[in-house]
Amino acid sequence: MTDTSSATGGLRALARASVRTAIADRALQLFDEQGYDETTVDDIAAAMGISGRTFFRYFATKEDVVIGDLIIGGAALRDRVAALIVEQAPWHALHGAMREGAEEIDANPVRWRRTMRVINSTASLRARNIEKHLTSSALLTPVMSGHVAPDPRLGDLPARVVVSSAFACLDSALTSWTTADGSVSLVDTLDIAFAARLDQTAVR
Structure with missing residues (x-):
């Protein structure tokens, strides 16, 4: 027998996700065209044909439209790394997890x-994005600490450096990919960034 209440709840969740995505896409378009600071919640609501109150049912703040749904970050990234590091070196596990994103x-x-x-x-x-990276780094460092030898005086510093270096590669790859002509995928751009970090001949 079909559980009607579960089916209805699932449809509602799908509908909510669809509306949330539509609001975010329209807001991002306005931010890109008019500027983030110059675009108000009322502007977004008007463009979507909804009220400001309805907007806040889907997003707690205007910032959350942009930052709230970033794919790469937080507990999910930590779990990806934890799964990969069982069979891969720490640097490659970080690369592989970020590559999935x-x-x-x-x-x-x-x-x-x-x-x-x-x-x-x-x-x-930019500040909020950095804050999210710091939070993700704090979650990843304990995972790295079990696989990167600690410093006898400074403890998990080596693990912190490995994690910070991975995020530096990610940020550099995203910046290059965003401003490039679109001929290179983000996956390939990220691969180049991680390889450059390992390639000692790249440092003169």
Whole structure:
């Protein structure tokens, strides 16, 4: 027998996710065209034909439209790394986990290039993005600590450096990919960034 209440709940969740995505896409377009600071919640609501109150049913703040749904970050990234590091070296596990996120971004490049343009052009969003990376780094460092030899005086410093270096590769790859002509995928750009970190001949 079909559980009607579960089916109805599932449809409602899908409908909510669809509306949330539509609001985010329209907001990102406005932010990209008009500027993030210059675009208000009322502007977004008017463009969508909804009220400001309805907007806040889907997003707690205007920032959450841009930052809240970033694919790469947090507990999910930690779990990806933890699964990969069982069989891979720490650096390759970080690369592999971030590469999975890059593949998801490559599936919708127009939306994510727009997202990164808005972030890179807005100081408050850049700060929020850095904050998210710091939070993710704090989650990843204990995972790395079990596989990277500690410093006898400074403990998990080597693990912190490995994690920070991986995020530096990610940020550099995203910046290059966002401003490039679109001929190179984010996955390939990320591969180049991680390889450059390992290639000692790249340092003169």
